[in-house]
Each structure stands twice: as structure tokens, then as C-alpha cells.
Amino acid sequence: MSGEGNYINIKYSNDCLKLINDTFQKFLIVDSINYQVELKKALEKIGVFFDLDRSYIYYFSNDPTLMQIECQWNKKDIRPKRETQEEEVVYALPWLIREIKNNDFVVINNMNEFPSEAVFEAEVFLKEGIMSSLIVPLKSENMLIGFVGYESLSKPITWEEDQIKILKDVSKAFSHARARIAKKEEYESIINGQAILLNNSKSQIWALSNVTSYATVNEAHAKFFGKKKSELEYQDLYDVFDIDTANKLSANNWELFRKNEPAEKELEIKNCKGENRLLNIKSKPQRDETGNIKYLICTAEDITEQRLAERELYKAKEQAEAANIAKSQFLANMSHEIRTPMNGIFGFLELLQSTNLSLEQKEFIREAKSASEVLLHIINDILDFSKIEARKLTMEKIGFNLRNTIDDAISLLAPKAAEKGLEIYTMIKAGVPEDVIGDPSRLRQILNNLISNAVKFTERGEISVIVDCLEEENEIAVLSFEVKDTGIGICKEHINTIFQYFSQADASTTRKYGGTGLGLAISNELVKMMGGEINVESILGEGSTFKFDVRLKIAKGPLKQKFAFEKLQGVNILIVNDNENNRKSVSSYLQGTGLKVFEAKDAASAITTILSNANTKNKISVAIIDYQMQDMSGYELATTLKTIPLAKEIKLILLASLTQKGDAKVAKEYGFSSYLGKPVRRDDLLGCIAILLGLKKEEEKEQQLITKHIVKEVKKALKPRILLVEDNEMNRKIVIGMLKSHDMTCDVAMNGREALNAVSEKDYDVVFMDCQMPVMDGYECTNKIRLFEGDKKHTTIIAMTANAMEGDYEKCIEAGMDDYISKPINFDTMFNMIEANIKEKELVTEYNNIIENNIDYFVQTTGLKRDDAKEILEEYIKYLPNLLEDIYDAIDNYDFNKLARITHELKGSSGNFRIISIYELAIKLEEAALKQEKDECSRLFVKIKDLLH
């Protein structure tokens, strides 16, 4: 056998080389269209060259158990390998397939060479009359994908090595060409697919090669401008568009290129129909290897309609907002309108009550007042609702005592609960902070709402209010509140809706229980504004538990410790009550005080506890006894204890609810030292214990009360100077009437202008100023007063208005007013304001002499401590200048009646305060006034005045 090079050179010479070269060349570049033709030609050329009868190529199908002839050639007069090209089963030739899988080729020189296992193959050869065959496997990535067969039918061939090598190489060229074509086809199909996508996309897509030149565009982009793709591709903008469009596009492109990163922009541009369209363009630079922008790929959506729709929506939203503002303005006005007559109703009822009435008439007034209160409550709810709707509700941030606020809310509803025979008890756990910062009135409002619902929807049983501090972090306390009742409960279907506006668990309850369905919805909002949540658990027929939590800032600074708790250390106290919740409630108030608390569930166990502890360190000092218990009444227990030597020293406190006919006097007779009403307030309870233990003097408290009362009376006698500025006649009548009932008078102005005149002529302690008035409103009037006063003077001006909407208070303060009282007027507040504003005409220090000269006698005769006595005298003396001014006016005007009246007051008060020097002169002055001796009056007046300087 000769070598490869030799063989070619010797045996096949140039023809052979040409054949090989031609085949390789062809099959390197053959495309899919010519592939079959060229393949057939090549098979023929090879067959002819090597004097073969047949050649063919099989490829396996996608299903690898099947194969099919792809191309075949046969010599003239020789039957083709297959008549039709159809799929055949691969394993019809199992031995052959195995062999070509594992070898580079398979050679059959003649039939005798078949091994015994090649039964099927031998049979095929026999059947087809094949004498010799060379079979070359076709592989791709080491996988058998088909094979090429070369056959001789007319004569046996001994396949030579060189011949085999050439046929192997040529076969490889065939399979390479096929793989290349397949890949290209696949690529083209992808490209075509993408082109289809790009050109069918509704979005416009284009690529720019620079600011003014397109690279390529899709159909949508071309269509937008009414052009063909080819009219834009690789063109300069200025060559294809009018100057305006080209300018706009290039300016836009310039910005996008300049950004040098993905960008988004809106551009309004004319389309082919001359319509202005708004395009939202997104661009992304595609860079070359050096990082320079090669293309800027842009996509665009036409957002003209979308933007129009948005504008419409925006307009609608603005209109809705305007309507909302109008609505809340309307509500504000309505609230003003409603409050004004309400003010009339309240005021006149109050005045009417102070006249001489029959019992029946008094009852009618009571009913009318209670109906008005309900009405006012509903109006306030609706107002709150409108504030929430208009997002105008704000929270105050003021320091307040948490326990007092909770106790206040409960006390307000305690009489109602007692009327229905319901026990109401509170448990404020020990960790609950004393002083916090927040909005006490809103917290009270939530509690009021929940507790009043509990009272309303409960016929028998009890109501409990439990307050706990869940956590304290960064000076913020998370407080949980629980209001639990044993009432009618709420069914499952309604439980989720009761926090919605105007929703009531059962429409029929409206008739039975009344209400607006606003309370819980408002509470829900308020709780949210305090950083918490509200929820309810309820079982129909068994009761409901409303829970909410709020976050409140803990007030800094030392806590006001009302009692010296350390003095309670080691004192043993016993709570006797058959209601466990009541016991817990009372005991919760005593936590953290140092008191050691014992509990007894009835009178019998109380006696046992007292006796068994009697001679130990747990000896009971104080017992808090409930009025009514199962085995024995509180009175009976007290009587019993007083007969037992070991128990009779124990201080007893009686706890009775409002309806239980407990009476302090009777209780004392039974041996009780104190009497407290339920629900008890912590301050009262601790105060009471402190007095019983001798830590605080009861008399001292009483004395103080009495003396304070005197001061108050004196203040009242001093007659404040009030200006009422009010255009509404009814409102004027009410205020004047109320002032009169307190023995006060006022000047009246019908509008701002009149008020301005009045203030410029006279010194007022307080001006009550309506805001909305004809001629000149309250704001303008106040402004003018402040201008006119400058920094020389400051008259207290209090707005008295029916506007109760958000911002009203601020508006009044901005106008220069000092405070604000809303209508319907709470007259207690009004009188407190008057009292607080009665002017101190001169500094107290100027009267130090009087105080110094009289204090000893005052202390001596009242038993007061010196400090307290001094404080009281100072308070009194502050109001003397007012009185003296009135005396001076009266003398000046020869008004001896008035003079006698005022001097009588001066005599009374100076007598009360033991200021003898004034007291004696006042007696003389009164006498002179009664005698109408003007000169004597003037002389005495000067003497009194001198005393003060």
C-alpha cells in the first residue's frame, strides 16, 4: 500500500485533485437553493470518477430512530437506491449503524466479510445485489447525524486506503455545507421574524447614526411621516423633512445624544396629516468597542390621546376638589348658621331656669336642655365628619394628665350607667404614665363615644374600662384602651361595617337606640391620627369589647406627685367587694403607691383577713368597703367591725354608686370615716386615704376652700368692665342676661366701628368680639384696636363666634385676638375667661405695706400658714384699684347710691381680710355716702388711697 501523497500523485493525478478541489470549493459557498443540485452533481462526479454504481446520503430525522435519503445518484441502467424518498427505520441495519457510530468508516469488499451478527445487512446486500460498499459516517459535534454510502453492484471492489480517505474527506465537505446552510436558514428565519416584529410593531422604532441621520427605521415610524422605510433609511433629516420638522427632530436628537445614556422625552411633532401629535420617546445609545455611540436606538409611543384623557381626568379631579372645598365651606357656614340659634336655645333655657318656675316647668326645661344637648352632639359629629372629609381635622399637642382625662370621660357617663343599674369600673394599670402630650379633648371624645355606646347598648351587667401601657420607647408611650360591655353585642355580618360612616349594626336599632352612625367612624379616624388602631370583638347577645391603642408623648420634667407615696410604704389596706372587677379596679389605683393591698370577696372573708393579720406586720389599717355585697351590706360589715376590738381602729371607706342611697352622714354614723362615689377617681381615693392616715389635713383643705371662695366672691364684687361686640340681638340678650345673673353688666357695641370707639374711650378688662358683623367685622376691628394701642396697652379681646371650623382659631389669633370661645357659648368658660382677665391695675409690690401691716393679724385670726395668707392677701389687693376707681367715679358723679353700694363691698371684703385700717375708713365712707356728704366722701377717699401708697 502506498502513502497518501504518493497515491494521489501516482494514481489519481490532477483529475483527482481537481475533483477534490472543485467539491470543496463548491461546498464551501453553496447556498440553500443550490445545495441539492450541487450535491447530486458531486455524488455523480465521484461515482463516475471512482467507477461506482451508486452513491447516496442518509440523514437521521428529528426522531433519531428514523432516517431518510437526502440525495442519491446511480449509474445508468442501475436501479436507484430508493425509488421514493421516505423515512426508514434506522435499526433495520443494526450492525452497520453500530459500526459507523464507533468507526470512521465501514468497508465491505464482498459478502463474505460480513460477520455473523450482520444478518440484516447481509440480507439487504443480497436483496439489493450490492457487491461492495464504503459507508462514511456524518457527524456533528460528535453525534452521528447520517452517513454517505458508495456502492458497486456490477463488480466487487477492494476499497483502498487512499480512496477511502478521499471519500471520507469529501463526505465531510457535504455535511459541513449542510450544517452551514441549516445555521444560515435558522439565522435568516430569526432575522426575518424580528423584521416582521419590528415592522408590525405599533411603536415607532428607529436608529440614528448621528443627530441628523437615520440608520434604519421601522414601518410605523415611516408611516407616521407618510413615507416608505427606504425613503428614511440612511437619509439626512433635512433631506427628507420640511425645515420645521427637521429642526424639531434634530434638536430633540441632539438632546438625546448629549445625555449619552438611556433617556426619555416628550416631543410634539406634526404627522403626515399635519396633525400635532405628542410622542413619548425613549432612547438608548448603542456603543462600539471604544465606548463611542454607534447608534442611538429610539422607540416612540403616540400619547396624544392618553394625555388628553389625563387632562380630562385632572380637570375632573380639580372640579371635584373645588366642589369639596365648596362643600366644606358650606358646612362651615351651615355650622355657623346652626350654632347661632343653638346658642339662643341654650342661653335662653339657662336664663329661664334661673327664673321662678313651677316644678313642672322646670322639668320641661330639663327635657328641652337635654334634647338640645343631643342636637348639639349630632351637629358636632357632623362637623367632625366634614372636617375629616375635608382633611382639616388636626390634633392638638398639649400637656395633660392622662388619668384625669380618663376619669373625666368616665365620670361624665357614670350617672347614665347608674341610672340603668350598670356597674362601671376602671382599671388604669400601674405603668400608665401620669402626664402626657397630645390632644386630651379628642382622647376624651373617643372614650366618651365608646363608653356611651356601651351604656346605650347594655341593659344589665357591667362596663369596664381598662388602660394599659404596652410599651415605652423614646419617650413615646403606646397605650391600650379597652371598653367592654355585657350588652346586646353585634352580629358577625355587621361587625366590619360599624366603623364606616352612617353605618349602624342593625337599621332597626336606629329606632330603638337612636344615633347617627358617625361616632365610631369618627373615633376610628381620631385613633388613626393618634398613631393607633381600633377594633372590636363581639358576641351577639353577650357583649362587645372595643379596643384601641394610641401613641402619646410622655411629658418631660418631674411628675407632679400629688401625694408623698413613700409615706404609704408598708401601710396595709383591704378592699372588700364581691365584684372581682371592682376589686381589681380599686386595686389598680393603689398600685405603685407603696400600699400593701389585700382583697376580700365578701364580708366574712374580710373579717377573717382582718383578724388573722391583726397581730402581724400585715395588720390592716384601712378598709375600702363596697356598699352592697351578697352576704352582708357595707353598713352591716362596718357595724360588726366596730364591735371587734382587733378591728375597730381600722379606718373605713365606703364605696357606693350614685343610685345606691348611700349618704355621707349616715355612713359616718355606721363608723365610716369617708364616703366615695363610684366610679371612684384615683386622685380622690388617694386623697381620702392620705387624710385618713393623717398625712394630709382635712381641715386645712376645708379652710383653704373657704378662703379661696371668699377671694372669688371679692373678685366677683369687683365688677369687671366688659364690652360685648355683637350684632345679633338674640345673642346680645343672652350674654347680657347671663352676666346679669352673675351680677355683672357690660357695654354693648353693635359692630366693629362702635367697638373701636368704645375701646378708645374706656379701659375694658375684656372685650367679647363677634367675628362676622356688618359695617366692620371683628377681625378688622381687632386689627385697628391693636394698631391704635401700639405697645402702650393691650386690651384682652376674645372672639365669640359660631365658626368652629379648622383654622378659625388661627384666624382670630392672627387678627390679634387673645382667645376664642365658640357658640353655643359655654357660660362656665365665659365666666372663667372674665375672671382670668380682670385687670390688675397696679403692681402688687406697691401694696407691700398693707400686706406687711396686716398679715400677722390675718394669720392669727384664720390659722392659715403665712405663705398661704400672703398669697390670698395679694390676690385681694390686686383688685382694690378697680374698686377705688369706681368709688372715685361715683363721688365724681354724685352717685351716692352706687357709692354706698361699692363702699359696702369694700367694708365687707376688708373686714373679711382683717385689714382694719381700710375697714374702719370704709365704714365711715359708707356712712358719708348714705348722708350724701360729698366733701366728706372725697376726704375719706383720699385717706383710703393714701393708705395704699
Ligand code: ADP
Ligand atoms: P351610633 O351609636 O350613633 O349609631 P356609632 O358609630 O357610635 O353610631 O355606632 C355604630 C353602630 O355600631 C351602632 O348603631 C350599633 O349598631 C353598633 N355598636 C356600637 N357600639 C356598640 C356596643 N357597645 N354594643 C352593640 N352595638 C354597638
